[in-house]
Amino acid sequence: MDMDSHLDPARARSRWSVEPGWLNTASHGMPPDTAYAAMTAAQEAWRLGRSDMDAWQAAGERARACFARLVGAPVDAVMAGQTASGLLAPFAAALPPGARVLVPDIEFTSNLFPWLVQEARGVEVVTVPAAKLATAIDERTTAVAFSLVQSSDGSIAPEADIVAAARAHGAAVFVDGTQACGWLPIDATRYDLFVVSAYKWLMAPRGAAYGYVAPEQAERTLPHAANWYAGAPGADAYYGPPLRLAETARRFDTSPAWFCQVGAAPALDLVERIGVERIHTHNVTLANRFLTGLGLPPTDSAIVSVDAPQAKARLDAAGIRASVRAGRVRLAFHLYNTTADADAAIAALTA
Numbered sequence: 322m323d324m325d326s327h328l329d330p331a332r333a334r335s336r337w338s339v340e341p342g343w344l345n346t347a348s349h350g351m352p353p354d355t356a357y358a359a360m361t362a363a364q365e366a367w368r369l370g371r372s373d374m375d376a377w378q379a380a381g382e383r384a385r386a387c388f389a390r391l392v393g394a395p396v397d398a399v400m401a402g403q404t405a406s407g408l409l410a411p412f413a414a415a416l417p418p419g420a421r422v423l424v425p426d427i428e429f430t431s432n433l434f435p436w437l438v439q440e441a442r443g444v445e446v447v448t449v450p451a452a453k454l455a456t457a458i459d460e461r462t463t464a465v466a467f468s469l470v471q472s473s474d475g476s477i478a479p480e481a482d483i484v485a486a487a488r489a490h491g492a493a494v495f496v497d498g499t500q501a502c503g504w505l506p507i508d509a510t511r512y513d514l515f516v517v518s519a520y521k522w523l524m525a526p527r528g529a530a531y532g533y534v535a536p537e538q539a540e541r542t543l544p545h546a547a548n549w550y551a552g553a554p555g556a557d558a559y560y561g562p563p564l565r566l567a568e569t570a571r572r573f574d575t576s577p578a579w580f581c582q583v584g585a586a587p588a589l590d591l592v593e594r595i596g597v598e599r600i601h602t603h604n605v606t607l608a609n610r611f612l613t614g615l616g617l618p619p620t621d622s623a624i625v626s627v628d629a630p631q632a633k634a635r636l637d638a639a640g641i642r643a644s645v646r647a648g649r650v651r652l653a654f655h656l657y658n659t660t661a662d663a664d665a666a667i668a669a670l671t672a
Contacts, residue, residue: 327596330603330656336591337657342641344662347472347500347624347653350524352584353591360526360584367580374579381582385531385571387589388517391597392502392509394533397569401531403578405499405518406431407546408532411573412495412514415542418443420463423492425451427647429472431518432497436466455482464493469507470500473647475608475624477505484511493538504604504623504655506597509533522623522655524588528581534570542573550576600656607654607663614667624653629670639669 339351352360359380366372381401389396402408413435416422422436426448436446449457451471458465465487470477480496487494493513501507503522509515516532519525534542544551544566551572552558553565566572592600601623609619615627629635632650636643641662643652652666 327599328591328594330595330599333591333595334657334659339657341659341662342639342665344636344652344654344658344666345642345644346521346524346655347475347646347651348521348644349527350503350521350655351657352524352526353588355587355591356524356526356584359587360580363580363583377579377583378577380586381577381579384519384525384529384582384585384589387586387593388519388523388531389533391589391593392498392507392515392517392533394509394515397571398510398533398536398539399531400534400570400573401529401577401582402573402575403528403581404431404530405497405516405532406435407575408516408530408573409435409495409497409514411545412534412538412542413439413444414545416444416463419445421445421447421461423447423449423454423457423462423465425449425454425467425471427451427471427473428466429468429497429499431499432466432468432495451476451478455479455486458483458486458490458492460490462487462490462492464495464513466495466497468497468500470498470505470622470624472500472624474626474649474651475500475620475622475653477501477622480511500624503592504597504600506601510535513538519585519589523585523592524655525585526578526581528578529585532570532573534573539570539573544572546575547572548574548576550574595656603656604654604658607658607660608652610660611652611654611663611666614664615670623655624651626651627670632670635669635672636666639665641666641669 495514499518502517519529520527549558604623626649
């Protein structure tokens with residue numbers, strides 16, 4: 322997209338109706354008004370019997386294409402589903418018995434349970450501190466799976482070191498970008514598999530998820546959730562054999578939650594129009610402002626985690642919505658947040 326067509330984050334803020342004080346995008350994002358309107362209109366058409374499934378499906382394809390551009394991937398290598406763990410599942414099931422998967426010890430379970438459940442058939446899952454992932458990769462490692470940004474505290478993985486170590490030892494790289502995609506610039510083609518639940522930083526309705534899969538990884542993976550929507554384009558996929566799946570990554574698609582895709586298309590479009598680099602600058606500036614106000618060092622992440630006496634209760638009393646993860650208060654700064662939100666959180670915790 323031409324940079325001249327990008328929206329400035331400050332000007333774009335009018336496209337949300339969220340009340341001040343929502344610092345909880347790491348739990349779920351707020352929809353832009355265009356996404357809410359599109360989803361509401363689709364539901365009204367459904368209620369009145371004026372449904373247009375073709376239009377809903379077209380919205381899903383627009384969202385897929387937009388996601389591909391946001392992460393620098395070819396659209397034919399992008400799959401769509403409802404959850405990040407659901408997109409991971411067939412690739413976890415494709416690991417051979419005896420495979421060794423390395424994951425962080427404090428990892429969100431959507432990128433942990435899909436691997437752990439394979440232990441029942443002989444896959445070994447080894448956990449180490451996230452900061453030591455790169456050095457723990459060796460010739461025994463089949464794959465390394467990690468979150469690009471940790472849900473618990475917002476720490477950004479040393480992905481360059483991890484990828485380099487994995488490539489040096491012939492290990493696959495499986496990445497959950499749910500807490501990164503939408504604010505952190507990403508090149509998904511650096512990985513063998515990259516999945517995202519879009520209801521956080523991409524601000525889509527919950528029930529839309531996307532992923533990039535490298536061609537070599539796709540070729541050796543059986544699409545265990547094969548269904549009509551994963552069928553070859555142009556083929557009648559409704560009834561009877563033979564098996565006729567898409568040759569692209571969409572053979573890993575699951576039948577879409579249509580209203581979620583209708584809402585996702587304008588939400589992802591707005592992220593693209595503003596530009597991830599600009600969003601990154603905006604979000605990190607606010608997060609660092611908050612940390613500095615508490616006398617803490619900046620982390621250059623949109624997600625921050627602090628340990629302060631009665632922090633959650635004090636934020637609640639000030640009308641600031643945040644969450645508690647791993648025993649600490651977690652705050653997250655996104656496009657609809659302002660310096661006023663950051664300063665109000667500082668005041669609540671320092672009063």
